Amino acid sequence: MKFPTEHPSILLSVTKWTVLSGLIGIVIGAIVTLFLNILAYGEAARSFLPFHYYYLLPLGLVLSVWLTRKFAPEAQGHGTEKVIEAVHKRNGKIDVAVIPVKLLTTVITLVTGGSAGKEGPGAQIGAGTASAISDLLHFSRQDRKKLVICGISAGFATVFGTPIAGAIFGIEVLVVGAVMYEVLLPSFVAGFSAFFTAQYLGAHYTYYEISYFQHYYIDLVLIAKVMLGGVFFGLVAWLIIATLKRTEDAVEKIPMNPYFKAFGAGVLLILLSFVFGTHYFGLGLDTISEAMKVDSSLGTDSLPWYAFLVKIFYTAVTLGSGGSGGIITPIFYIGATSGHWFGGLFGSAHQLALFAALGFVSVLAGATNAPISATVMAMELFGMDVAHYAAVSIVISFLVSGHRSVFPSQKIQMSKSDLLEIEYGEDIEHSKVKLNERQYKRFNNIYRNIQIKRARHDRTRQERRKRRDDRRKERADAREKSEEESS
Known part of the structure; x- marks a missing residue:
């Protein structure tokens, strides 16, 4: 009689990866929480300065460039892109020096006012930790790649405060149009264990309540506005991608020492602050919260209409000149402020927060090609009442943004239109799109x-x-x- 090996093998594999991903999630949750706490302490310490903290930005960018070039070139730019590149091209092999360098350079960039995010470092710290543990335990290339993906999900879940969306994002962001189901369960386990570890260690997250309308009440007029908003958010995502790419290319072509470039970029942003204000430095979480307010007395002038355009430029200059950090938090800022403005144009005063929430997740989907995790994030952050409208806006934004991404190393496995032909399996940056x-x-x-x-x-x-x-x-x-x- 043939011994039934299928189910015992599956059980053994599930047990193995549940234990491994759970442990790696705890470790990464602790390290990323340390990073978040250091960042919080650094931001709090700025109040003791006898001058505006962002006057330190030129020096902060120069120091970030020096540390990166000297100790870990892989830590350059927004970390998620480097992690995706490592997964696809090196089976998840990441230099362990990336972890401390990325942590330090991101804190320096953000504390001195650089416009960047904290999720990229979270993903890179998570992936680097998983890669180091894989090498320590002599894992095979395939197992190392799998564990590194779990590390990415754990890092995202810890930073976002959304364990399900964070876990899915860590998988979905790797390949456009395909989900690696074999890593789904370990990623969920890693995401949840990292999230609960962060909560246990005192991490705090912001959730938004957008609930001016009745439960499951479908407004056809509002749906039409949401569809139009999806088109708008897709165009905003396209603008982010194009601006980041062109700014990076322009800075690279400047015949100047990279340290002078970084210093000059910092000076430029300081000078612009005298024209546009200081709300565009750093993470900008206060501005995101302001965009989410449901107070109709604020009107449409509580935030300048051009806020999202200025933030795009600040982020492109910060990252293009050598600043370290992520891109997702600026995308949240850009999405929320552009949605707030759009809501003022086409919605009523009490819909400003709704469209800010829709922009928050829709621009994310369009810029990163991650519509599933963006929809789940809408549920986790804003509740089920918003999720119905968010799903519509997210899918439209995902399609309108086209075959491009803020992560050029994403692999592409789908075409967004049956009228277009795509070379599957290529990096999205180098994929050829033709009729x-x-x-x-x-x-x-x-x-x-x-x-x-x-x-x-x-x-x-x-x-x-x-x-x-x-x-x-x-x-x-x-x-x-x-x-x-x-x-």
Whole structure:
């Protein structure tokens, strides 16, 4: 009799990865919480300075560039991109020096006013820790890659404060159009264990209550506005991606020492603050909270309409000049402020917070190609009442942003339109997008047939109208002739 090996093997594998991912989640949750606490202490210490903290930004960017170039070049830029590149090209192999360098340079960049985020370092710290443990335990390449993905999910879950969305994001962000289901359970376990560890160690998270409308009440007019908002948020995501890329290329082409570039970028942002204000330095969490307020007395002028445009530029200059940090928190800022402005244009005053929430998650989906985790994040942060509208806006934004991403190393496994052909398996930055001639001709033929049928229908209507008019004229002539004969 054949021994049943399938289910025992599955049970053994599940047990192995549940234990491993649980332990790695606890370790990463503790390390990332340490990073968050150091960042919080650094921000609190700024109040003791005898001058504005952002005057230190030029020095902060220079120091960040020096530390990165000297000790860990992999820590350059927003960390999530480097992690994705390591997973796809090196089976998750990451230099352990990245962990302390990324932690320190991100704290320096953010505390001195650089416009960046904290999730990229969280992901890079998580992935670097998992990679180091894999090497210590002599894991195979495949197991190391799997554990590193768990580390990414744990890092995101700890920083976001959304264990489910964070776990899914760590998987979904790797490949556009495909989910690595074999890592789904370990990522969930790692995400939850990291999140609960962070909570146990005192990490605090912000959740928003957007509940001006009734439960499960579907407003068709509002849905139409949400669909229009999805298009707008997709264009905002496209603008973020294009600005980051062009700014990075422009800075790289400047024939100047990288330290002078970093110093000059810091000076530029300080000078711009005299024109636009100081709300664009650092994480900008207070501005996000302000955009989420449901106080109708604030009106649409509580935030300047151009806030999201200025934040895009500040973030592009900070990261393009060598600053260290993530890109997701600025995306949240840009999404919330652009949604707040959009709500002021097309919604009522009490819908400002709703559209700010929709922008928060929709721009994320469009810029990172992660619609599933963005939808789950809407549920975890804003509640089920917002999730219905968020899902619509998120999917539209994801499609409108096109085949591009803030993470150029993402692999692409889908086309967002059947009229386009994509080279699957390539980096999204290098993938070639071209018109699908066969589908286009088919679509064109269908459209032409519709036009022909419409033209025939119009001709038929005109002929019927002409015959009807002729009959009316004949009857009128007959009546007139009859009246003449009778008279």
